[in-house]
Amino acid sequence: GENVEQHPSTLSVQEGDSAVIKCTYSDSASNYFPWYKQELGKRPQLIIDIRSNVGEKKDQRIAVTLNKTAKHFSLHITETQPEDSAVYFCAAIPGGTSYGKLTFGQGTILTVHP
Amino acid sequence: SAVISQKPSRDICQRGTSLTIQCQVDSQVTMMFWYRQQPGQSLTLIATANQGSEATYESGFVIDKFPISRPNLTFSTLTVSNMSPEDSSIYLCSVGRINGEKLFFGSGTQLSVL
Secondary structure, eight states, X not given: OXXXXXXXXXXXXXXXXXXXXXXXXXXXXXXXXXXXXXXXXXXXXXXXXXXXXXXXXXXXXXXXXXXXXXXXXXXXXXXXXXXXXXXXXXXXXXXXXXXXXXXXXXXXXXXXXX | OOOEEEEOSEEEEOTTOOEEEEEEESSOOSEEEEEEEOTTOOXXXXXXXXXXXXXXXXXXXXXXXXXXXXXXXXXXXXXXXXXXXXXXXEEEEXXXXXXXXSOEEOOOEEEEEO
């Protein structure tokens, strides 16, 4: 089955700096890669996603890049703000008929210091 | 995105008892899933709730322990049976429309088993 590794497990930055979280996956047939943000005590929220036919996608301060050859994808947050502090999860949907069967990374605790 | 209501939001239960969690969506969705998030951990897929047929369980999860119903395209239940303290987790339903992508999560049920 799919295996998703996420690094780092914790990340601490100063407000205004950039933050990068990286994930690798094992199933070369995986074709969809979402990122979720989970604030304490709340549900995971989809913040950005990318499909395997695209190398990069951007939404305001958030961007995701995908390298299919190397089987890794990354989340980039620019101009970080304290409200970006949360746990971030990457995920992948394996290829074939595994519709909706997200395999999650271990999560990254991002802390943005004012 | 769909509005996903989950009940109860939290519960404290005694060992050996069972709890049924409800997930209601404000519109018809193709796919519904149940995930578990153990304390401080990532999310793990329990099963796919299939409308009108038995759920499809992931490795490590069985129907006797986690019976699931999905009587229509907007509602599903997950029962956690014969609970033990190891079942203490957040249980989340998630829904998706197209090919299982863009999954959105319910508000979650925080379960504590004493």
